[in-house]
Amino acid sequence: MKAIRIHQFGPTEEALQYEEVPTPEPGSGELLIKVEAASLNRADIGLRKGTYRISADALPIIPGREFAGAVARVGANVSEFNVGQRVVAYPSLGGYAEYAVAKASEVRPVPDGVSSTQAAALPTVFLTAWFGLLEDGKLKAGEWLLVQAGSSGVGNAAIQIGKHLGAKVITTSSSEEKCRRLRQLGADVTIDVSQNDFVPEVMRVTGNRGVDVVLEMIGGEVYQKSLQVLAPGGRLFSIGGAFGAIPDPPPPLTEGRKASRFSITNYLKAKPQDFRQLDAILKLVREKKFQVVIGKTFPLAETRAAQRYLEGREHFGKIVLTM
Numbered sequence: 001m002k003a004i005r006i007h008q009f010g011p012t013e014e015a016l017q018y019e020e021v022p023t024p025e026p027g028s029g030e031l032l033i034k035v036e037a038a039s040l041n042r043a044d045i046g047l048r049k050g051t052y053r054i055s056a057d058a059l060p061i062i063p064g065r066e067f068a069g070a071v072a073r074v075g076a077n078v079s080e081f082n083v084g085q086r087v088v089a090y091p092s093l094g095g096y097a098e099y100a101v102a103k104a105s106e107v108r109p110v111p112d113g114v115s116s117t118q119a120a121a122l123p124t125v126f127l128t129a130w131f132g133l134l135e136d137g138k139l140k141a142g143e144w145l146l147v148q149a150g151s152s153g154v155g156n157a158a159i160q161i162g163k164h165l166g167a168k169v170i171t172t173s174s175s176e177e178k179c180r181r182l183r184q185l186g187a188d189v190t191i192d193v194s195q196n197d198f199v200p201e202v203m204r205v206t207g208n209r210g211v212d213v214v215l216e217m218i219g220g221e222v223y224q225k226s227l228q229v230l231a232p233g234g235r236l237f238s239i240g241g242a243f244g245a246i247p248d249p250p251p252p253l254t255e256g257r258k259a260s261r262f263s264i265t266n267y268l269k270a271k272p273q274d275f276r277q278l279d280a281i282l283k284l285v286r287e288k289k290f291q292v293v294i295g296k297t298f299p300l301a302e303t304r305a306a307q308r309y310l311e312g313r314e315h316f317g318k319i320v321l322t323m
Contacts, residue, residue: 001020001023002019002300004017004019005061006063008059009056010050013048013305014304026073029103030078031075031089031104032099033069035098035100036068036069037120037121037297037320038067038300038323039065039123039320043124044063045310053265062094067094068119075104078104085109087108087109088122090106090275092265096303105275108275108278114282114286117294121317122282123278124154129154133215136235137215139162139165139167142166144167145158145162146171146215146226146229147162147171147187148216148218150171150182151181153317156182156316159187162186169188170190170191172191174313176195178316181316189201199228210234214230216246218242220244220246221244223246231257240263246261294317294318306319
C-alpha cells in the first residue's frame with residue numbers, strides 16, 4: 001500500500017516520504033480500515049518537527065490521527081463492527097495511508113448521509129470544542145463566548161456548538177470574507193482583526209463587561225489580550241499556541257476568573273468512554289444541524305503541499321487527504 005512515513009524529524013515538509021509499505025495486520029480488538037479520507041491537524045505539524053509526543057527512537061511512523069473509510073478486516077475479539085461497514089477512527093497515528101489499523105474502542109460507525117471526508121474531519125475539532133466548552137469552559141446558555149481564530153477547524157466547530165448550547169458567540173478572523181462565512185455558521189458578532197483590535201470591540205459589544213468564556217488557540221499577544229476581555233468569573237481555555245507562546249502553568253487571575261489548558265488527547269485518555277459523544281455529533285451532522293467545513297482536499301501523494309497549506313493562515317475549515 002501507499003503511505004506517508006516520517007523517517008526523521010524535520011522543520012520542512014521534506015520529512016514526509018511517500019512510500020510503498022506493507023499493509024498492516026489487525027490484532028486482537030483491532031480493525032483494518034481501507035482509508036478513504038484522512039484529516040490534517042496542527043498536531044501533525046508538531047509530529048513532523050519532533051515536538052509532539054513521539055521520540056526519535058519510535059521512527060519511522062505514519063502520521064494521521066483521524067481517518068474514515070470502510071472496514072476491510074476484523075481482528076479477533078471484535079463484535080461491534082463488520083467488514084464493509086463505514087467507520088471513522090481516531091487513533092494517534094496511521095491515517096496517512098491507504099490502509100490503517102485502529103482499536104475498536106477508537107472507532108465509531110458513520111451514518112448514511114455523512115461522507116467519509118466529513119467524518120474524517122470531525123473527531124479532533126468537534127470533540128475538542130465540545131468537551132473544552134463544557135468541561136473547562138463550563139459554558140451555559142445566555143453567556144458570551146469568544147472564539148479566537150473562528151475560521152480554523154476548531155473555531156468552526158466551537159461557533160456551532162456554542163450556538164447549540166444557547167450562547168452568544170463572538171469570533172475573530174483575518175478578513176471580512178472569512179467573517180461573512182462565520183456569520184453564516186451562526187456567529188452573532190465577527191471581528192476582522194486585520195482592521196480592528198478585538199479588545200475594544202469585545203468590550204463594546206458586551207457593554208464593557210467582557211465575555212464569560214474564551215477559546216484561545218493562537219498564543220502570544222492574542223492570549224494575553226484574551227485575558228483582558230474576561231468578565232468577572234470568566235473562563236479562558238487554551239488548546240495550544242499555534243503562533244505564539246502560552247503560559248505554562250496558566251497565570252493566576254482575579255475576581256474569580258480562571259485560565260486553563262485543554263487537550264482532547266489527555267481528556268480522552270482519562271475518560272475513553274466519552275469518545276462515544278462522536279455518535280451524537282455525527283447525528284447532528286446527518287441532520288444538517290452542524291456543518292463540517294472542508295477548506296481543501298489533497299490526494300495522499302500531495303501531503304507535503306497539504307501540510308504547507310495548513311501551516312499558512314489562509315485556509316477556512318479543515319484540510320483533508322483523499323485516497
